Amino acid sequence: xxxxxxxxxxxxxxxxxxxxxxxxxxxxxxxxxxxxxxxxxxxxxxxxxxxxxxxxxxxxxxxxxxxxxxxxxxxxxxxxxxxxxxxxxxxxxxxxxxxxxxxxxxxxxxxxxxxxxxxxxxxxxxxxxxxxxxxxxxxxxxxxxxxxxxxxxxxxxxxxxxxxxxxxxxxxxxxxxxxxxxxxxxxxxxxxxxxxxxxxxxxxxxxxxxxxxxxxxxxxxxxxxxxxxxxxxxxxxxxxxxxxxx
Amino acid sequence: xxxxxxxxxxxxxxxxxxxxxxxxxxxxxxxxxxxxxxxxxxxxxxxxxxxxxxxxxxxxxxxxxxxxxxxxxxxxxxxxxxxxxxxxxxxxxxxxxxxxxxxxxxxxxxxxxxxxxxxxxxxxxxxxxxxxxxxxxxxxxxxxxxxxxxxxxxxxxxxxxxxxxxxxxxxxxxxxxxxxxxxxxxxxxxxxxxxxxxxxxxxxxxxxxxxxxxxxxxxxxxxxxxxxxxxxxxxxxxxxxxxxxxxxxxxxxxxxxxxxxxxxxxxxxxxxxxxxxxxxxxxxxxxxxxxxxxxxxxxxx
Numbered sequence: 001x002x003x004x005x006x007x008x009x010x011x012x013x014x015x016x017x018x019x020x021x022x023x024x025x026x027x028x029x030x031x032x033x034x035x036x037x038x039x040x041x042x043x044x045x046x047x048x049x050x051x052x053x054x055x056x057x058x059x060x061x062x063x064x065x066x067x068x069x070x071x072x073x074x075x076x077x078x079x080x081x082x083x084x085x086x087x088x089x090x091x092x093x094x095x096x097x098x099x100x101x102x103x104x105x106x107x108x109x110x111x112x113x114x115x116x117x118x119x120x121x122x123x124x125x126x127x128x129x130x131x132x133x134x135x136x137x138x139x140x141x142x143x144x145x146x147x148x149x150x151x152x153x154x155x156x157x158x159x160x161x162x163x164x165x166x167x168x169x170x171x172x173x174x175x176x177x178x179x180x181x182x183x184x185x186x187x188x189x190x191x192x193x194x195x196x197x198x199x200x201x202x203x204x205x206x207x208x209x210x211x212x213x214x215x216x217x218x219x220x221x222x223x224x225x226x227x228x229x230x231x232x233x234x235x236x237x238x239x240x241x242x243x244x245x246x
Numbered sequence: 247x248x249x250x251x252x253x254x255x256x257x258x259x260x261x262x263x264x265x266x267x268x269x270x271x272x273x274x275x276x277x278x279x280x281x282x283x284x285x286x287x288x289x290x291x292x293x294x295x296x297x298x299x300x301x302x303x304x305x306x307x308x309x310x311x312x313x314x315x316x317x318x319x320x321x322x323x324x325x326x327x328x329x330x331x332x333x334x335x336x337x338x339x340x341x342x343x344x345x346x347x348x349x350x351x352x353x354x355x356x357x358x359x360x361x362x363x364x365x366x367x368x369x370x371x372x373x374x375x376x377x378x379x380x381x382x383x384x385x386x387x388x389x390x391x392x393x394x395x396x397x398x399x400x401x402x403x404x405x406x407x408x409x410x411x412x413x414x415x416x417x418x419x420x421x422x423x424x425x426x427x428x429x430x431x432x433x434x435x436x437x438x439x440x441x442x443x444x445x446x447x448x449x450x451x452x453x454x455x456x457x458x459x460x461x462x463x464x465x466x467x468x469x470x471x472x473x474x475x476x477x478x479x480x481x482x483x484x485x486x487x488x489x490x491x492x493x494x495x496x497x498x499x500x501x502x503x504x505x506x507x508x509x510x511x512x513x514x515x516x517x518x519x520x521x522x523x524x525x526x527x528x529x530x531x532x533x534x535x536x537x538x539x540x541x542x543x544x545x546x547x
Contacts, residue, residue: 051420051424054423054424055423055424055426056420056423056424074426075424077421077424077425079417079421081417083417083418083420083421085418085435085436085439086517086518087439087442087517088435088517089517096422096425096427096431096435097425097427125517125519126517127517127518127519128519145425151424
């Protein structure tokens with residue numbers, strides 16, 4: 001079972017004339033088959049948190065680690081933009097993140113491409129695909145390493161409403177099927193309520209302000225009364241915490 | 247096209263094929279070339295000089311050269327082979343010197359501040375100056391030509407490598423890091439391919455400028471090569487030799503561009519979406535085709 005552990009995490013960025021605190025004293029834990037959304041206004045350190053957990057950045061102080069039964073976990077990362085290598089085919093993009101490149105790995109990559117309905121694009125270059133398809137390749141890449149934990153940084157925010165909606169459905173089905181731990185960063189409260197069983201709210205200056213459970217049955221339709229009410233509750237929480245348009 | 251335009255053109259009496267031929271941009275280009283060569287041939291008899299050859303004389307000279315029937319000590323093949331060897335050697339040295347300097351300038355701001363002005367001066371320096379200096383310092387030896395090529399092309403290598411290093415896509419490098427790719431793996435699959443457009447730019451401009459420098463160096467400080475052969479025909483007061491060799495240069499440059507660079511860059515950049523294959527960033531674009539269809543089908547479900 002995978003565990004995400006964040007304890008007294010602090011991250012400063014030192015520029016030539018000032019020090020910016022991106023995260024301050026953040027602590028939370030998540031493990032097992034959960035879908036945790038991290039929401040908050042822009043500049044609250046959401047993306048920094050994922051970058052530290054994935055090893056792109058290092059913390060100034062505190063602990064941020066992901067473990068699977070005591071050892072270091074394997075993470076899949078889906079970015080805001082697809083971040084595919086434009087000079088490699090779709091299949092080679094998936095193979096790029098694999099430990100080895102044998103027939104078995106290749107078959108596994110093909111399987112995850114088919115999971116996002118893109119099995120026929122294996123030999124295409126990313127430039128030949130639409131934005132939504134590229135993002136799905138990014139999702140297939142994250143799953144193709146059979147990760148213990150999935151980190152997602154606003155993966156649908158660059159897409160139009162219809163494509164975003166169909167990908168959210170796809171992601172939910174895959175999460176149910178694979179039983180992964182997912183940490184999902186978003187600024188869209190509706191999206192967070194639709195997908196997650198837990199929402200963590202960060203405020204300005206990277207402080208963790210609220211940690212709430214969303215106990216509603218899946219699948220959730222945004223038009224459903226209970227889901228809409230839950231979304232309204234989270235938004236009210238935002239107002240109480242004075243996080244709106246500050 | 248509107249039907250009125252088609253009707254209006256009918257009285258000309260041109261068949262559709264002939265009209266398409268007439269409207270083709272290539273026809274206009276070919277006509278301009280024919281008019282130039284024809285005008286040249288016609289005007290020469292009226293000029294009070296013996297030193298301007300007719301196109302036919304230039305053509306005869308070039309044909310004789312190609313059959314190795316020449317008065318010069320070197321045939322056209324030997325002359326170009328000599329020059330090409332010097333060019334490749336000189337540009338190879340420029341790559342060896344320029345690549346590490348460019349890497350340092352791209353990676354470290356301080357090195358960039360330190361060297362930037364010298365590189366800009368080097369880019370602007372006429373190749374003639376390098377050729378004359380090399381001739382003065384080293385005299386009539388092989389090295390003068392090669393050193394001129396190095397000096398004339400190295401700054402193009404430096405500036406392009408430096409720009410290329412600064413343009414390495416950080417988001418892709420971070421992606422590699424997040425997935426635990428090794429440094430070597432990232433350099434090979436992310437940094438190196440992203441440098442390719444800059445490598446091609448340095449190849450094109452560096453070789454072109456190096457070639458110009460080389461010809462001048464051969465005129466002033468050599469006893470062989472294509473530049474020297476031009477000098478030979480100049481001394482012999484044979485203008486068709488000078489013009490003929492200039493045309494050989496153009497043909498040579500076109501062949502290298504089409505056969506080597508054109509093919510190489512088409513292969514290296516085969517991943518770039520071609521004009522014919524419409525890239526569609528919206529899921530419901532009208533482009534259709536087998537690439538876009540599954541996307542629309544999903545969105546409907």
